[in-house]
Amino acid sequence: MLPYVYRVTKYNPADRDQNGHYAGAEPATSDHGPVEAAYLQAAAAFAEDSGVDQLAIREPQLGGFAHFGLERPVDGYGLADLFPADPAGFHDGALVPIAVAMELVRAMLRDNGAWCRLEAEGAFTVHVGWDQYLYLGSSKPCEAALTRTRALGLFPERLDASPYDFAPDDPAYVQRPADADFWARLHWTVSAHRAVFLEEVFAANASRWHRLTRDTIETVRSKLAPRSQLAVWPDLLTDVDTAVAALPHEGLVEIVWEDGDGQITSTVVDETQFEAVTSQLASARAAGVVSMYAGEDLPLFTAVLPDSDGVLRARWQTEPTPSDRDWALLKTLRRGQVVTGTVTSIASFGVTFVDIGGFTAMINIEELSWRPFDHPSDVVSVGQEVTAEVLDVDMVWERVPLSLRAVQEDPWPQVAQRIGHVVIGPVTKIVPFGVFVRIEDREDGFQGLVHTSELDESSGDVVEVGDALTVKIIEVDMARRRISLSHTQAHTTRSSSLGAA
DSSP, rough: OEEEHHHHHHHHOOGGGGTOOOOOOOSSOOSHHHHHHHHHHHHHHHHHHTTTEEEEEEEEEEEOOOOOOOSOOGGGOOTTTTTTTTTGGOOOOOOHHHHHHHHHHHHHTOOOOOEEEEETTTTTEEEEEEEEEEEEESSSHHHHHHHHHHTTTTTEEESSSTTSSSOOSSOOOOOOOOOOHHHHHHHHHHHHHHOEEEEEEEETTEEEEEEEEEHHHHHHTTTTTTTOOOEEEOBBBHHHHHHTTTTTTTOOEEEEETTSSSSSEEEEOTTTTTHHHHGGGOOOOOOEEESTTTTSSSEEEEEEETEEEEEEEOOOOOOOHHHHHHHHHHOOOTTTTTEEEEEEEEEETSSSEEETTTTTEOGGGGSSSSSSOOOGGGGGGGGEEEEEEEEOOOOTTBBBBBEEEGGGGOOOOHHTTTOOOOOEEEEEEEETTTEEEEOOOSSOOEEEEEEEEEEOOOTTTOTTTTOOEOOOEEETTTTTTTEEHHHHHHHHHHHHHHHOO
């Protein structure tokens, strides 16, 4: 916040009533003449005293579906000849010389339909308010500019802050940037859907729509206005009649359509204009309807373009979608982090799903336990709170695999210390190449394989599941998590022990 802030007006403070409201005869519109010129000269004087020769446009707005000013907006929003023919030149972060900045102030004083904050970070700000109130902030006291302003017949008043200082909608919200992860996910989305639409908002109430395919995505990306808000939407409906049928009985909507030449047009209308707009869709090859009311229609995901150095400096925020909320949570996670969640479901194919703060992570079957089990429900149950380790954070697929066994002590090193031990255990399974024997006296005890070459068949007995078998632990493969057993060596070891006795 700048230390010196002044409200500059044409209204004499002596003409205010007991409530501080102006009660004089000055109109609340621009005279388009000497008073307007005095405002511009005062602003230029403050800029000169502040030592700035250019200003940055912040949070630009264009007159849209509603206008609340006292003067009607003009064609071009008062930006004619100030920017390239494409109005996207009026974008957040655009640097303009003081002369152009003053023309923007003129457009705002005239309420021509364009508005923005003009700022030189840490040095100077110009904010135009309703009813011909001008707010000038500086890092310097600007004594010469104050004298000049009074000489012009205007009234500067010292304030603590400008009422038009930027304030985020939600200070705690972390805005998703259109970074490498965003573009990777967009490429994946385009491939999955074959085509999607990208809405580019370069100023409030000003947007362009682009149809994205695998062949066009990079071309569109190269032409986006700096610091734009981006929203990714499903493809338009090729059945235009179905799209028109989706119109509500009343309310504000944006209708988007693509004509036979691939030209994309959008317009914001209410029920009084539905009939006129839908008549234009007769030759459209695709169309869609998006509600303008918050929370009713949401894109797949959103982002804001960072600057060329990768830093996100745009201060506006997109309305978060479920995917954006997932992204925000994923940004707080890291590989190796231990998290707590609640088991929400166990899929038929064995994957366990866990809610961690509103995001659904997953535990693959091999990550549930070090010990053997028949079904995930033997280890976890729906509604159970579990603690697990994050194995990876995939920002493109928005997936987080967890491991339950990673937070448990690995029992395999203890098993490896038992190599050479002779144990008696039940046969649990018979396979063509041998039998499996459980070597621990517990239901989830480890099992090892007795290969047919290690079975003592001299007695002629047939081994069956459930039979107790004496075996020797001959190998523990830590990498493959396999235990090799020998029935024959167990007898040799026992005979040797008896002979020694």
